[in-house]
Amino acid sequence: MISLSARNVAVALTCVALILLPAFGSDFFVDFVATRTLMLGLAASTMVFLSAYGGMVSLAQWLIFGVAGFAVGNVVAESGRGLNLGWGPWTGVFIALVAATLLALLLGILSARSTGIYFLMLTLTYAVVGFFFFGQVTTFSGFGGITGIDPPGFFDDRPKRLYYAALVLSMLAYVGFRAIARTPFGLALQGVRDDPVRMSSLGFNVQLHRTLAFTLAGFVAGLAGVLNIWWNGQIDPTSISIGPTLDLLIIAVIGGISHLEGAWLGAFVFIGANIYLRDIPFLGSIEGLLEERLLAEERFNTVIGLLLLLIMLASPDGLAGIIARIEHGIRLAFRRSNPEGDGSSLRTNGQ
Amino acid sequence: MSGEASTDVADIKFGMLHLTPRSLRALRVIPTIMVGLIVAFAVLWILFLADRSWTVKTSAGAAIEEPGEFLVTLLDGLTFAGLLFVVASGFTLIFGLMRTVNMAHGAMFLLAAYVGIQLQQTMVGKSRNIESAEVSMFAWVVPLLVGATVVAVLGVVMQQLFLRWNQGQDLRQAIITIAVSVVLADQMLLQFGGLAKKMVWPGSVVHFFEILGQRYAFSRIFMLGIAIVVGIALWLWLNKTRMGMVIRAGVDDEEMVRALGINVAVVFGITFFVGSFLAGMGGAMGASFAGAAPGTDGQWLLNSLIVVIIGGLGSIKGAVAGSVLFGMVTAFSPAYLPSAYTFYSIIFTLGTLAIVLAVRPNGLFGRAE
Amino acid sequence: MKPNKNRRLPSLLGVLFAIVLIAAACGGDDGDDGDASPTTAPAESTAPADDPPADDPPADDPPADDPPADDPPADDDNTIRLGIMGECEGAFGGFHEDVVAGATLALINGAGATSTSADTALDGFSGASVAGVPIELVGIGCGDDTADRAIQEVRTLVEQDGANVVIGPLSGDEGIAIANYALDNPEVTFINGISGAQDSTLAVRAPNFFRFNGDGAQWNAGIGDILYNEGGWRTAAVIADDYGFGWTSAGGFVADFCAAGGQIVSQVFPPLGTTDYSSFVQQLPNPDEVDGYFWVIGGTGTNASLEAFLNAKGDLTGDQHAGNLFFSPALADALGTDIAGAYVGGFASLPGDITTPEIEAYLASADAAWDTLSGGLTGNEPGPPSTALGFGFAYGYYTAGLAFVQALEQVGGDMSNNQAALREALSNLELQAPYGPITLDENRQAIVDTFVAQLVLDEASGEIVQQTVAIIPGVDQTFGGTYSTETDPPERDNTACEPRDLPWQGNSIPVIDGVPQR
Incomplete structure (x- = not known):
């Protein structure tokens, strides 16, 4: 089944590079950039999975991610806000994953009948309900959130072990999602994405397939959420507010929402832009030309917004789409292969 | 898109569980019955049961005991619904014709609010502590119209530059508008600062009257009045003018309208103008009603989303229904929830949404596609 | 399209990703090598994770329980790398200039610094030193009123830019998050800006987190x-x-x-x-x-x-x-x-109707330091610097900076031994601030x-x-x-x-x- 396609070779090379990364990257880079890229990429990959194979653009993935974090916080923390159960960290992981999966199942059942942009807005609303739930219900959190959560002792050798945990989970998710696409379930799911009416008349239960895919994605998002709370040490309702929810969508879309690799690529670009774009000197010189501080360092949200705008105007398929097109062009130039275009688009309502 | 009725013709077998299409259809009635029961209980509670000596304490009394409190809550809900409608109708208008989810709707609301506030301060000639008595109706209406026009032009520019040529790619368009709103929000923070600002109602609408012993503000009724005027104007425009008919036809079948030789691009531009203008009007009204600050944009984007999801995307009728339902739940839940739990009202409000969607996935007036 | 059939997906994608990662990884240490790394010889062999170049453990076999080794290189040398944790977005985003100006003014008044620009504090300062020890501004963090962002920003300041003293943050939840971060990072001293959550000091009680302003209560x-x-x-x-x-x-x-x-x-x-x-x-x-x-x-x-x-x-x-x-x-x-x-x-500060010689001198020093500042109270339009500095947000950061400068003065710029002397001095400081004296209690919380x-x-x-x-x-x-x-x-x-x-x-x-x- 595993072919030596260019894609697989590239992914394998990247994996090797990532495995070796802690040997030559600084601690800051490994912990702050790479680990976070893998965590957010893992979360975004669930969004990409649902979108690419199921035709569902879900904004509830970040909520599920956050619920796993809140579950860990409530179970593990011994003082402060929340339930303060003070149980072991691995119990926390178990409960968090169960909570995330059950929530995903519930939301999946509730939203399996919606499609396209409706699905997107419906899941956005769930995200907002989640934000207010944890904000108002002080039994579980309140706006102050849960602070001071330490990962299990196994991860004390920071940053390496947490990094490798994120890497292993990311690889598993990547391989797993691609493998699922080839199973009967995955093929049926893609059939449901492309033509639900026809699949339905062929005897497939459309809503069941959607719900199960959503639940599976929720489980993986829960894994990412557990990693995140260990990395971050705290979680509060603003961690799952509308801003970060849209950030995850931005990550998935920058990378390319129809390519699984795009999730991690998008996360890397997003985090990299947040950290490194501020130091770019040319922004300072533009600022000299413009009045006031329209593009100064503290205005980097503007820069991020413009970057997103540019990418979206250039390619509906994000960076992965851009790269694919460049590659396609190169191939055409070198060996006049068959000009089969990459006809992907962001149409969610596959009319 | 899937027709929802056709999706579950097959049997489902899960071990012992065997569901036939008939029993599945029967299952679907369950949420409807549940919702019916919940609504019936809520009505009973508000009318007869709340805050009696033998039930739980709530801040407003049952309608038969305290008709004044009930009426005030009802009016609070209706007037707030008016504002919701003005903002959300613009959102739904754009979506209905173009399938564009304009995530910059909230940013436009806020920009119009800021422009209106700035202009009003210039017109009155002071920037702080403006009293209503100093504000003529003219000094309120002009900033409102100017602010709304500014964002309407901005909306058209955005549509022409970024959205015109990728029509139909709804996710891509949504993200482009997100990008625009991120940039707008950041630049507004730079230009207008972080403190809450407010537009001041004209003196002629700031007075109070009594309903059944309760004091009530005329400015809220004024707000509702504007909303009704906007609603009627929209209805007339969409139903009695040629342009409106073209738009309604475009909602149904864009290709056919194009084939009839109508310049759809112009129709789209005009619709975007009107939709953004409504966001802007709502912004100036909202700034008078509740103020404007960074973050208000996200809040009103969310309000619009909730209204149109409840009502059904793309339907003006749905926007009315969604606004009223959302406004009512917002007003009644803090008043009639048990006193110890009123801070849960906002979850309750959003829970309504989940309930509506459990019964009607496309909203009250949405069409299954 | 069907992704699983798309066999021709870019080789470039992966390669580029890898190259970018590697390049960025190598670029990652650029931030803090300017003044520090060469001075400390790798004397302690037990801290392998410290110094990126000297570090080659087998990658897929992480070494057994090493102590968490987070210290940025060379914190024993006497360079002070200051980070200011401001707030450029969110509800208090309009006060970014104010709070940075507050901390900066303390260094102008107390450490001989000069502002780089005459009409904004955000371009930084130069020439600051106390007892012969130079104080370098390594970065200005940009919070957005959320704890998550505050942690990310402060980690960038500390772990990327190498800050060993941080002044900030502005709002309550950020303060709790940063106090918790302080617990895990004992080599950095944190002086609260103006955040007013009670927990930051009363519940977290990090030994390296100091607060010279009152809490909300x-x-x-x-x-x-x-x-x-x-x-x-x-x-x-x-x-x-x-x-x-x-x-x-x-x-x-x-x-x-x-x-x-x-x-x-x-x-x-x-x-x-x-x-x-x-x-x-x-x-x-x-x-x-x-x-x-x-x-x-x-x-x-x-x-x-x-x-x-x-x-x-x-x-x-x-x-x-x-x-x-x-x-x-x-x-x-x-x-x-x-x-x-x-x-x-x-x-934090007093209303404008109270004027004492100290307050007048303080406000005059602000007007001398800049021509104008675009602070929150003037709607981020240029206005008199004293307007911004007279308000509590900027003043909180000013007292933090002033406490830092005075404590550093007392110990003669001694940052050695994990800044022990500096922290001792901060804890016992009787700060004669313009709007009144401030001392700290045993939880390092101000009595104001x-x-x-x-x-x-x-x-x-x-x-x-x-x-x-x-x-x-x-x-x-x-x-x-x-x-x-x-x-x-x-x-x-x-x-x-x-x-x-x-x-x-x-x-x-x-x-x-x-x-x-x-």
């Missing part, structure tokens, strides 16, 4: 006493934002008012994000059922909630209304001239002088202005035992309402015409 000390004794209130209703700062600020009033003998009859907590306050205002008792109302609503809610009261309950009169620092005509147009006489709780002001009608302009009526000296965090390390942080209504003796009761210093009657 402390700022309301004294007002309950004055309302009870001067205003004649016996019962009060409280309406407060339903989150940490609202609870803490309301808790301070409740503790103070009840200590004097008052009763709280109703507490209403509208959720953050409420647009229409009418239903919440309805829950308050009517004006004839209660002696007064205490308002703790911020943001757009300040005006919206007051207006809802005006619409539903009656006029906003000075004798029946009071509030915390948000209760100001500058934030709420609903407060008309009828509000004259209302009492308002304090904040706060104030109570009254809204009065300025005859000349016809506007309502703040006038200080009393200075409350020596306010500590515990409110005479209402709060302790054992109690839960303030929540909706968990502040006990009981009469008790507060250390500052009866000690308040009346202020007449802007002159404290000490």
Whole structure:
């Protein structure tokens, strides 16, 4: 089944590079950039999975991610806000994953009948309900959130072990999602994405397939959420507010929402832009030309917004789409292969 | 898109569980019955049961005991619904014709609010502590119209530059508008600062009257009045003018309208103008009603989303229904929830949404596609 | 398209990703190698993870339990790398310039720094040194009022830019997050900017986190006493934002008012994000059922909630209304001239009507340091620097910077031994700040002088202005035992309402015409 396609070779090379990364990257880079890229990429990959194979653009993935974090916080923390159960960290992981999966199942059942942009807005609303739930219900959190959560002792050798945990989970998710696409379930799911009416008349239960895919994605998002709370040490309702929810969508879309690799690529670009774009000197010189501080360092949200705008105007398929097109062009130039275009688009309502 | 009725013709077998299409259809009635029961209980509670000596304490009394409190809550809900409608109708208008989810709707609301506030301060000639008595109706209406026009032009520019040529790619368009709103929000923070600002109602609408012993503000009724005027104007425009008919036809079948030789691009531009203008009007009204600050944009984007999801995307009728339902739940839940739990009202409000969607996935007036 | 059939997906993608990662990884250490790395020889062989170049453990076999080794290289040398944690987005985004200017002014006044630009503090400063030790500004963090972002920003400052002293943050939840971060990073000293959550010091108690400003409850000390004794209130209703700062600020009033003998009859907590306050205002008792109302609503809610009261309950009169620092005509147009006489709780600095030589010198130094600043109070338009620096946000950062400079002076710039001497000096500092003296308690939390002001009608302009009526000296965090390390942080209504003796009761210093009657 595993072919030596260019894609697989590239992914394998990247994996090797990532495995070796802690040997030559600084601690800051490994912990702050790479680990976070893998965590957010893992979360975004669930969004990409649902979108690419199921035709569902879900904004509830970040909520599920956050619920796993809140579950860990409530179970593990011994003082402060929340339930303060003070149980072991691995119990926390178990409960968090169960909570995330059950929530995903519930939301999946509730939203399996919606499609396209409706699905997107419906899941956005769930995200907002989640934000207010944890904000108002002080039994579980309140706006102050849960602070001071330490990962299990196994991860004390920071940053390496947490990094490798994120890497292993990311690889598993990547391989797993691609493998699922080839199973009967995955093929049926893609059939449901492309033509639900026809699949339905062929005897497939459309809503069941959607719900199960959503639940599976929720489980993986829960894994990412557990990693995140260990990395971050705290979680509060603003961690799952509308801003970060849209950030995850931005990550998935920058990378390319129809390519699984795009999730991690998008996360890397997003985090990299947040950290490194501020130091770019040319922004300072533009600022000299413009009045006031329209593009100064503290205005980097503007820069991020413009970057997103540019990418979206250039390619509906994000960076992965851009790269694919460049590659396609190169191939055409070198060996006049068959000009089969990459006809992907962001149409969610596959009319 | 899937027709929802056709999706579950097959049997489902899960071990012992065997569901036939008939029993599945029967299952679907369950949420409807549940919702019916919940609504019936809520009505009973508000009318007869709340805050009696033998039930739980709530801040407003049952309608038969305290008709004044009930009426005030009802009016609070209706007037707030008016504002919701003005903002959300613009959102739904754009979506209905173009399938564009304009995530910059909230940013436009806020920009119009800021422009209106700035202009009003210039017109009155002071920037702080403006009293209503100093504000003529003219000094309120002009900033409102100017602010709304500014964002309407901005909306058209955005549509022409970024959205015109990728029509139909709804996710891509949504993200482009997100990008625009991120940039707008950041630049507004730079230009207008972080403190809450407010537009001041004209003196002629700031007075109070009594309903059944309760004091009530005329400015809220004024707000509702504007909303009704906007609603009627929209209805007339969409139903009695040629342009409106073209738009309604475009909602149904864009290709056919194009084939009839109508310049759809112009129709789209005009619709975007009107939709953004409504966001802007709502912004100036909202700034008078509740103020404007960074973050208000996200809040009103969310309000619009909730209204149109409840009502059904793309339907003006749905926007009315969604606004009223959302406004009512917002007003009644803090008043009639048990006193110890009123801070849960906002979850309750959003829970309504989940309930509506459990019964009607496309909203009250949405069409299954 | 079907992704699983798309076999021809870019080889470039992966390769590029890898190259970018590697390039960025190598670029990653650029930030802190300028002045530090070569000086410390790798004397300790037990800390492999420290120095990126000297580090080659087998990658897939992580070494067994090494101690967490987070220290940036070379913190024993005497270079001070200062990071300022500001707030450029979110609800307080307009005060970014203010707070950075506050910290900067302390270095200008105390360490001989010069601002790079004459009309903004955001371009940094140069030439700062104390006792011959140079102070370098390594970065300005950009918070957005959320804890997650605060942690990311402060980690960038510390782990990427190599800051060993951080001044900030601005708001409460950020403060708790950074205090927790301080626990895990004992090699960095954190001096709070102006964040006012009680937990940061009373619950977290990080030994390297210092706070030279009051918390949200402390700022309301004294007002309950004055309302009870001067205003004649016996019962009060409280309406407060339903989150940490609202609870803490309301808790301070409740503790103070009840200590004097008052009763709280109703507490209403509208959720953050409420647009229409009418239903919440309805829950308050009517004006004839209660002696007064205490308002703790911020943001757009300040005006919206007051207006809802005006619409539903009656006029906003000075004798029946009071509030915390948000209760100001500058934030709420609903407060008309009828509000004259209302009492308002304090904040970090004093209202403009009080002038002492120290305050005048402080404000003059601000005007000398810059031509203009685009602070929050002037709507981010250029305005007089003293306007920004006279307000609590900037002043909180100023006291933090001043405490740092003075403590550093005392120890002769000694940053060795994990900054032990510096921290000792900070803990014992008696800071003579422009608006009053500040000392720290055993949790490194400030004991401050706060104030109570009254809204009065300025005859000349016809506007309502703040006038200080009393200075409350020596306010500590515990409110005479209402709060302790054992109690839960303030929540909706968990502040006990009981009469008790507060250390500052009866000690308040009346202020007449802007002159404290000490």
